[in-house]
Amino acid sequence: MTDIAIIAIDGPAGSGKSSVSKQAARALGFGYLDTGAAYRALAWHVLAQGADTADDAAVRAAASAFPYAISLDPDDYWVRVGETDVTAAIREPRVSSAVSAVARIPEVRAQVNELFRTLAAASTRPGVIIEGRDITTVVAPDAPVRILLTADPEVRAARRSAELTDQDAAAVAAALHKRDASDATVVDFLNAAPGVEVVDSTDLDFAQTVDAVLGVVHEKLETAHGR
Ligand SMILES: Nc1ncnc2c1ncn2[C@@H]1O[C@H](COP(=O)(O)OP(=O)(O)OP(=O)(O)O)[C@@H](O)[C@H]1O
Numbered sequence: 001m002t003d004i005a006i007i008a009i010d011g012p013a014g015s016g017k018s019s020v021s022k023q024a025a026r027a028l029g030f031g032y033l034d035t036g037a038a039y040r041a042l043a044w045h046v047l048a049q050g051a052d053t054a055d056d057a058a059v060r061a062a063a064s065a066f067p068y069a070i071s072l073d074p075d076d077y078w079v080r081v082g083e084t085d086v087t088a089a090i091r092e093p094r095v096s097s098a099v100s101a102v103a104r105i106p107e108v109r110a111q112v113n114e115l116f117r118t119l120a121a122a123s124t125r126p127g128v129i130i131e132g133r134d135i136t137t138v139v140a141p142d143a144p145v146r147i148l149l150t151a152d153p154e155v156r157a158a159r160r161s162a163e164l165t166d167q168d169a170a171a172v173a174a175a176l177h178k179r180d181a182s183d184a185t186v187v188d189f190l191n192a193a194p195g196v197e198v199v200d201s202t203d204l205d206f207a208q209t210v211d212a213v214l215g216v217v218h219e220k221l222e223t224a225h226g227r
Pocket residue numbers: 011012013014015016017018019020036159160163201204205206207209
């Protein structure tokens with residue numbers, strides 16, 4: 001990539017990637033790139049066309065004409081497909097349960113990975129935090145800071161369930177674990193690749209987790225700059 005400092009963060013569902021990355025980006029004055037949003041928006045796009053994300057041909061066709069846009073501003077986050085703001089819609093359970101099928105197609109991954117690199121390189125900020133599942137290993141394996149953000153599965157499920165108060169807690173947990181199991185067949189986001197720092201938030205509150213991530217970022221950036 002360019003001289004923009006890339007902070008790569010991976011982790012399983014509900015590990016705090018988006019909320020922690022967004023807060024850390026604010027503290028650093030960096031951009032924030034949510035890569036899961038692209039997969040979610042493509043799944044939304046397929047469903048909006050009345051197709052099934054299990055239909056590879058339909059997904060490839062949707063990906064070939066995918067007018068996707070996302071904000072990298074942590075204080076003004078939005079996701080659009082064409083003229084439609086899909087920021088909230090892509091979090092709906094119907095999209096969450098359809099997204100893994102989209103993410104398992106190699107050509108789709110290659111297409112969005114190129115887009116992520118382009119978006120990050122175009123940032124006018126000194127750095128960008130990119131979060132997802134394969135950022136530390138595939139999208140930005142040379143990033144000066146690479147973090148695996150994790151927490152015990154039951155803690156992640158409880159946090160997600162606390163967000164989705166209108167849904168049954170057991171169903172929320174089951175959906176989260178099912179998505180992880182499916183996604184883990186495509187990329188390894190449960191084990192840290194060599195050189196990747198683990199931040200385990202199981203026993204940390206939100207502020208402590210942000211501080212732990214910022215601690216790794218400062219340490220690694222100082223090392224990278226020879227200080
Ligand atoms: N250390 C923490 N302590 C308590 N709550 C936390 C902590 N970290 C994150 N959370 C909360 O956990 C929930 C899930 O976090 P978030 O949505 O950021 O996870 P995610 O990894 O981006 O999930 P997904 O991959 O499913 O999009 C949010 O409500 C967030 O505020």
